[in-house]
Amino acid sequence: MTSPRRALVLVDVQQQYFSGPLEIQFPPLAESLPNIAAVIDSAAESSIPVAAVQHTAGDQAPVFNPTTPEFALHPEVEQRRQPEWKSVVKQYGSVFADTDLLPWLREHDVDTITLVGYMTNNCIIASAVEAEAHGIAVEVLSDATGAINIANSAGFAPAETVHTTLMALLQSNFAAVATTEDWAQALADSQPLAKDNLPSSAMYGAELAARG
DSSP, X not given: OOOOOEEEEEEOOBGGGGSGGGOOTBTTHHHHHHHHHHHHHHHHHTTOOEEEEEEOOOTTOSSSOTTSGGGSBOHHHHTTOOTTSEEEEESSSSXXXXXXXXXXXXXXXXXXXXXXXXXXXXXXXXXXXXXXXXXXXXXXXXXXXXXXXXXXXXXXXXXXHHHHHHHHHIIIIIOEEEOHHHHHHHHHTTOOOOOOOHHHHHHHHHHHHHHO
């Protein structure tokens, strides 16, 4: 099996997600942030290229405003930043949309991106879906990402339900989902992560539903 040519993409690990209404709820920040730091350290040890992405909504916006402290990367990320990191500022959900990330990935001969950061329910899923069109494999680390509680005119979903549901959805088609520990082992072994597919996920889902 061919060894993946990975890049680590840090998605919006910004202070905006550590307080206020956008504070990540599941997995708790006390779990996901140390895992993100551990992934960065593993990437450095393995000489994996790293891209640090930050979201902006413009300098008049109430959130993700680049003129405010909340726009900054969390100190656990910032203190690990290296000069060779790729810095990306985006204004859409996907890390690819209207950015120069894709040419940078091509330049580094990357065929697999590892996504960590926030939020599962917005930028992680958007980035994983768009990667398919670019022929890039995706890994999502379930314990190094996170979601918020969602409520609107269509209904309510607590953060744990949002996150776990989207992890199952991603694993069914768009990404290989794993824990930080399993990813680190795959990295050490120069192996890809195991990925399911939609037909097998559908059949297993039907089987579990019939049991219920």
